Amino acid sequence: MRAFATLFEAIDQSTKTTVKVNALAAYFKQADDVDKIWTIALFSGRRPKRAVTTTRLREWGAEVAGIPLWLFEECYPIVGDLAETIALVLPPNDTTDNRPLSQWINDLREVYKADEDAKKAFVLDAWARLGGTERFVFNKLITGGMRVGVSQKPMTRALARATDREEAELAHRLMGNWHPDDTTWHALIEAEDATADASRPYPFYLAHALENGPEALEDSDNWRAEWKWDGIRGQLILRGGAHYVWSRGEELMTDRFPELARAVDYLPDGTVLDGELLVWRTGDAHPASFNTLQPRIGRKTVPKKLLAEAPVVLHAYDLLEWQGEDIRATPFKDRRALLEAACADLPADAPVKLSPQLPFTQFSDLHAFRDAAREAQAEGLMLKRADSPYLAGRKKGDWWKWKLAPLTIDAVMIYAQSGSGRRANLFTDFTFAVRNGDDLVPFTKAYSGLTDKEFREITAWVRKNTLQRFGPVRQVTPHHVFEIAFEGIQASTRHKSGVALRFPRMLRWRQDKPMAEANTLDDLNEMLRIYG
Numbered sequence: 001m002r003a004f005a006t007l008f009e010a011i012d013q014s015t016k017t018t019v020k021v022n023a024l025a026a027y028f029k030q031a032d033d034v035d036k037i038w039t040i041a042l043f044s045g046r047r048p049k050r051a052v053t054t055t056r057l058r059e060w061g062a063e064v065a066g067i068p069l070w071l072f073e074e075c076y077p078i079v080g081d082l083a084e085t086i087a088l089v090l091p092p093n094d095t096t097d098n099r100p101l102s103q104w105i106n107d108l109r110e111v112y113k114a115d116e117d118a119k120k121a122f123v124l125d126a127w128a129r130l131g132g133t134e135r136f137v138f139n140k141l142i143t144g145g146m147r148v149g150v151s152q153k154p155m156t157r158a159l160a161r162a163t164d165r166e167e168a169e170l171a172h173r174l175m176g177n178w179h180p181d182d183t184t185w186h187a188l189i190e191a192e193d194a195t196a197d198a199s200r201p202y203p204f205y206l207a208h209a210l211e212n213g214p215e216a217l218e219d220s221d222n223w224r225a226e227w228k229w230d231g232i233r234g235q236l237i238l239r240g241g242a243h244y245v246w247s248r249g250e251e252l253m254t255d256r257f258p259e260l261a262r263a264v265d266y267l268p269d270g271t272v273l274d275g276e277l278l279v280w281r282t283g284d285a286h287p288a289s290f291n292t293l294q295p296r297i298g299r300k301t302v303p304k305k306l307l308a309e310a311p312v313v314l315h316a317y318d319l320l321e322w323q324g325e326d327i328r329a330t331p332f333k334d335r336r337a338l339l340e341a342a343c344a345d346l347p348a349d350a351p352v353k354l355s356p357q358l359p360f361t362q363f364s365d366l367h368a369f370r371d372a373a374r375e376a377q378a379e380g381l382m383l384k385r386a387d388s389p390y391l392a393g394r395k396k397g398d399w400w401k402w403k404l405a406p407l408t409i410d411a412v413m414i415y416a417q418s419g420s421g422r423r424a425n426l427f428t429d430f431t432f433a434v435r436n437g438d439d440l441v442p443f444t445k446a447y448s449g450l451t452d453k454e455f456r457e458i459t460a461w462v463r464k465n466t467l468q469r470f471g472p473v474r475q476v477t478p479h480h481v482f483e484i485a486f487e488g489i490q491a492s493t494r495h496k497s498g499v500a501l502r503f504p505r506m507l508r509w510r511q512d513k514p515m516a517e518a519n520t521l522d523d524l525n526e527m528l529r530i531y532g
Contacts, residue, residue, distance in 0.1 A: 005133040024158030033185035034102040050144035065089040080424025083139035093131035176200035198239040201246040203392035207399035214363040225358040227378040229276035270324030275316035291490035317355035328390035406485035436521040443497035449506030481510040
């Protein structure tokens with residue numbers, strides 16, 4: 001635990017990628033194999049179940065600290081993190097514990113099954129044994145909040161340095177539905193047959209945003225254009241006579257899209273497609289909107305009625321594996337030629353469609369396509385260099401996304417709530433309303449888009465203009481107007497306004513605009529009619 005706590009502290013206290021990579025590489029060179037694989041698991045979201053409720057942890061933390069529970073509850077929203085709050089209020093402890101990280105995790109999983117008295121005894125004993133960062137890390141483990149500022153890329157870079165293996169190979173090895181309970185460090189990182197898991201996807205290649213149009217790119221002949229679809233990015237894997245569907249977020253979604261099982265009837269074994277999961281009804285010229293796909297996303301099983309109403313296809317735009325061979329290093333134009341040949345004889349009702357490329361001779365031709373993107377139910381355009389390999393992660397230069405400008409509406413802030421972490425002392429989460437006669441109708445929440453300076457300014461204003469408090473939420477004087485940007489709009493019976501927005505965020509604080517000039521509910525409904 002001591003080595004892991006030191007690693008956690010080094011990563012948590014630095015914003016420099018080189019510092020994080022160095023700390024991770026040093027750890028992977030000296031730690032026990034079981035601790036190493038659990039470290040990778042924890043940093044990639046594979047956390048043990050929360051063993052104790054947060055209610056009990058707050059009560060026990062206040063008890064050991066010798067403070068009333070109400071005082072602990074007042075501290076918690078200020079700090080913004082339960083694990084840190086407990087670590088701060090507990091009496092200092094200089095002792096340490098030499099048990100490895102993996103043993104602490106096993107103990108946590110055992111205590112998950114125990115009664116409340118045993119859980120309390122375990123937690124209080126751990127707090128007595130551990131001090132400093134070790135105690136804080138234990139709190140993180142037991143609260144299930146092991147979030148740390150390190151992404152997959154620096155972790156694979158550190159692993160490459162520690163193991164002398166290629167970074168791209170390691171990124172692929174870490175993909176998929178593995179867990180420390182069903183694999184080992186050797187099997188995951190060192191074994192020569194890293195593709196033994198037939199379901200394992202490839203790391204997704206991500207594009208950078210193109211802000212000012214494609215004219216800044218060179219040599220239009222060496223670029224390909226296609227729609228940036230508004231669906232779920234996914235990989236369809238056909239191996240060993242079975243099929244697997246993975247989302248970009250590394251979630252196995254095979255059971256949610258049973259239509260894709262028929263792909264094994266049309267495409268050869270050893271095929272991996274990259275594409276977009278879309279609702280596309282037979283005979284339609286365009287896919288249905290993302291709103292139609294949304295009911296399919298959260299379902300583990302799909303009823304026949306929904307399958308009929310919202311049939312899903314994979315709109316394929318890249319080929320990553322062909323006849324069992326990894327072809328990601330092959331230039332895009334050649335992968336595309338293979339993909340077109342593979343899809344040439346697919347029937348109209350096949351669960352896979354070939355995503356079309358958009359013809360153009362010069363970059364200026366693409367503006368007309370982009371202007372028509374919403375009509376095609378797309379978010380904009382993708383531009384890909386014809387000779388580009390399929391890389392892992394977000395690499396700049398070969399793939400660009402040229403998205404449509406977002407939809408916007410001017411709204412009035414009516415509620416505010418403090419943030420978490422480093423923004424726990426600021427009000428950062430706001431509820432917005434549109435005008436409806438003399439009333440204000442709430443319709444969305446947003447928490448991103450302002451600078452730290454603006455968040456400090458609005459926080460000072462909220463504190464002086466609070467009308468009522470509802471726990472951590474404050475009702476404020478309706479006054480400030482914000483321009484809210486969003487990617488889509490849909491009807492919703494769960495919201496008082498009757499609408500729900502997709503990816504709302506604050507575009508700017510309209511200090512130049514009075515509340516009387518904010519948009520109305522009629523404006524919102526008109527947007528729903530046009531874009532919903």
